[in-house]
Amino acid sequence: MAPSKRWAVLIGVDQCGRDVQLPPLRFAESDALALRDVLLDQEVGSFDGAVRMFLGTEATWRDIKVFLRDLALQAAPSDVLFVYFAGHTLVPQWMDNLDAYLVTADLDPTVLAHEPDNGLRMSFLKRDIFDAFAGASFLVLDCCHAGIYADADRRNAKVLQSYVEAVDRPRHNALLACPSGSVTRESVENGHGMLTYHVLRALRGEAGDEAGQVSFAQMATYVSRQGMDPPPVHTAHVYGATTVLTHRPMSRHDRQVLNSPANPGITRPCLNPLDDQTSSIRQLLDRLFRADTRWAHQSHQDKRDGRVDLIRYALDAESAAVVEFTGSSFGVVNQTALFDKDVLSPMLETAATDRMKHPTATPGYVVSHGISRRMLCVPLSFAGDRTLTLAVVDPAAAQLDMGEPLAVMLRAVWDSDPAADPLQSEMTVLTALRRSCGRLPLKLYEDAFSLYQQLIRSMIMVFQPVVELDQRATGVSVQSFEALARRNDGEPRAPWSALRMAHDWGDRFIVERDAILVTRAIHSYAEADAASGWQGTKPLSVNVAVRSLLSDAYLSQVSKALAEAGLHPRTLTLEISEQDPITPEPGELWPQEPLVYFHNRLTALAKKLRISFAVDDFGVGYASLARMAELPLTQIKVDRAILHHPMALEELTLVTQIARYASDQGHTGQPRTVIVEGFDDDAPVRLYDIFRLGIHHVQGYFSGATASPTLCGLEPAIQERIASLVRGEK
Structure with a gap:
């Protein structure tokens, strides 16, 4: 790695430009010289001769811009640029405090309206110098209206980001004499501009740390505590805290170490091949x-x-x-x-x-x-x-x-x-x-x-009824609804590809997906329920990943959405897919065995949030009897794959026994509800057989039980047909 380069560009202008109606200053040029003496001091300075001065009549906007731009274009990531200006500023009326000119010896206000780049603008420093400089950069403005620099930076953040995508905000730091719209002053008693007076004191050692080193951040903090009126503005990021400007006297070797490429002290990801x-x-x-x-x-x-x-x-x-x-x-x-x-x-x-x-x-x-x-x-x-x-x-x-x-x-x-x-x-x-x-x-x-957030937010929620079976038509009814995501209202299938993408990206995407969908489901359900005219709100089920249930941020969003929609928490059941493993991520430590830890987590959540949990997709993925038997679940939803298995009835019998296990052991007051998902008229297992096993709830595309954005009931003809199938009639 090439040795780092440190550049200081110091500008001081006592006399104003052409026809600028501002009084001359006393100490701007001498302040720039005093700062140079400190930075180049053989015992305490750190710039070793790389200081360029622009003073008085030699401080022309064109020469300054060309010099700074050359530095910006040739800079390496380990280089340091320090820019100081003492003088007047000019804010033309047509700028409306959106920008300001640093007054140089040749500034001509009469041409600015038609040639606005014929001057040294704050926006030029920000956009074309500091954003383009590859290393760490620092700015000190001892002038009136200095705070415009910070305000313009915030106002144009999006524009500046698009100008140079590689801008790393911790690289740039600024100390500004006063807020936007305020004035600063010189002190005859001290023989300096007020800001520069305290800057010089800081750099000469009064702001030093235990090792006697003065970083930009230490200098800025020291200056801000000196009770100046108006108070200065400073933005000292990570590089500001780690880039040393002056130090106590040291040996030649120590000076070489100080000026060698420094670790900026920030955490960066390892280099990616892409x-x-x-x-x-x-x-x-x-x-x-x-x-x-x-x-x-x-x-x-x-x-x-x-x-x-x-x-x-x-x-x-x-x-x-x-x-x-x-x-x-x-x-x-x-x-x-x-x-x-x-x-x-x-x-x-x-x-x-x-x-x-x-x-x-x-x-x-x-x-x-x-x-x-x-x-x-x-x-x-x-x-x-x-x-x-x-x-x-x-x-x-x-x-x-x-x-x-x-x-x-x-x-x-x-x-x-x-x-x-x-x-x-x-x-x-x-x-x-x-x-x-x-x-x-x-x-x-x-x-x-960001793109995935847009994709998930583009989805709508439809509601598929869970049908309660009965041998009597009047007993066939909608027991609850499950919220299902769709890209549009007429789409019959879930957008599995889009939903499963989150698992390729990790927990942040999974939790964000589930938080968006549960919020959308709860709000849409409340609106649909209000429009349905039904007596009482039926339960609602929403799918959730295991990783989301381990996220406090997701659970906070669930509670917030329920409160906003005016739904009682007991209305909601979160369905945990059997396709999700209950295991810690690599390097993640759980205090108990995975199933025990997750059991305790659900138990605590059920008491705190007063919502229920169900297992979904039983029969695929990570299904296990222990998982169903030991987790505190109110429902077990059987995947349609079991219906097409040669031993479907035997498997369904086992599920019903597990559903009764907690109740038989006295752990719960009643057996868990078993729901058969994905049932349709082509299923090899009949409703008659399902009902005889003690399973009284079925969900799927059969007999008109479709999913829609509204909460649909069952027509009398559909009720009669389902009842006849439950009775075993053709």
Whole structure:
């Protein structure tokens, strides 16, 4: 690593620019010189000669901007930049306190309205210098209206973030003489500007720590405690606390150690192999899902056929096609306008040969021909000796340099539906990257989290009735409802792909998904119940993951949603899927055996929140008799897979025995309710057999019992039909 460089740029201007109606200052230039003497002091300073002065008539806005911009562009991450200004500021009326000029010797206010960049603006320092500087940067403004710098930073946070994505906020620190709109002053008694007077005292040792070192943060804190009126404004982040400006006298060796690249003292994730590709990945996602292209205005069917053209556009490629390779031969299935099979034949033949040698070895490969032609090949599907492959001719080099992640993304685009559902398609692409690479850079991870929140919030809740069986038609009724997530009202199936994505990302996504869905379910149910006109609110079931029940944040959201909707907690039952393991995460320690710990957790939650718990999907995943027998559950929901098992009745009999176990042992007052899920008219087990086993509740798409955003009852004809099936009649 190259040694770090420390630069100090000190600006002092006593006389104002051309026709600036402000009184001259006494100490601005001498203050800049005094600060230079401290920073360059051979015993206590830390800048070793790298100080550039701009004083009086030599302080011109053009020279200052050019010098600072050169520093910003050549800076390395370990470099340090310290900028100081003492002088006047000018806030033209047309700026409305949104920005301010640091008054230099050549500032001409008469031209600013038409040439606003003909001056040294605070926004220029923030945007073009400090946000672009790769290392740690520090600013001291001893002037009136200095606080505008901080206010503009907060006001334009989103704009500044988009200007340089790599901005790391802890890198920049500022000490400002006064808040926005306030004035500062000079002290004749002290012979300095008030802020600079205390800055110099701090740097000369009064703000030193036990080792005699003065960091920017220590300096700023010291100055802020000196009772100045108006009070100064300072933002001292992590680098401000770890970058030393002055120190007590020390040896040459100690000075070299001090000026060597320092650990900024912040926690950073280990380098991710995709860090260097973050910009290219985000650019590709933008071109795939947010570009206003001709493809985006085609009909739905054309869009499905136009995925090849979308990919060609996103990669800025010459052409693209879907090619079917069979043995050593190939045929073009779908192609863009400029894809010429004859011209590209040599590369296609090479791709066919390579495919036969390594049919599934890699998610993608590049075929070259001559010195300029390249074709990216991404296998899409395999069937015997046939391979369907996406071929992209001469894609942009920056995108192609991504390598394997690019192939993974394109395969995910092909497997999803960017035309009909761009939101889920983009999330599918990011999830594919997550699965393939294990971990994504922080910016992409946060992008994915925000995108997943949007995806889950786009879902609606429908309610499927749980039917209580009886041999009498009048006894057949709706016992409760289960809330089910759908992308739209007419969708018959759950969006399993979108819901299961959370498990590829971990607890944060799982808990957020469940919190959004339970809130949506509770509020939608309260509205539907109010509109139904039924006497009394029937129970509501909502699915939840094991990891969410271990999260206090999720449980707080449940309580909040119930209170907001005006529903009594006993209305709600949280259904725990049997597909979720009850085990700690790697490195996570539980105080008891997993089942015991989770049992105690549910017991405490049931008492505290007064909600109920059920086991869902029994018969698949991690189902176990111990799990059902030992957890404090009020319901057991049997998965439809059991209905199609050769020993279905025997398994259902065992479930009913387990449901009675807690009651038989005296642990509960009554047996747990058993509900058979997924029942339909094609199920091999009859309602007659289910009812005879003592199971009186069934849920599923049968006899008109559908799911909808409203709370539907049962028509008399449906009640009679169900009762006849329960009696064993045809």
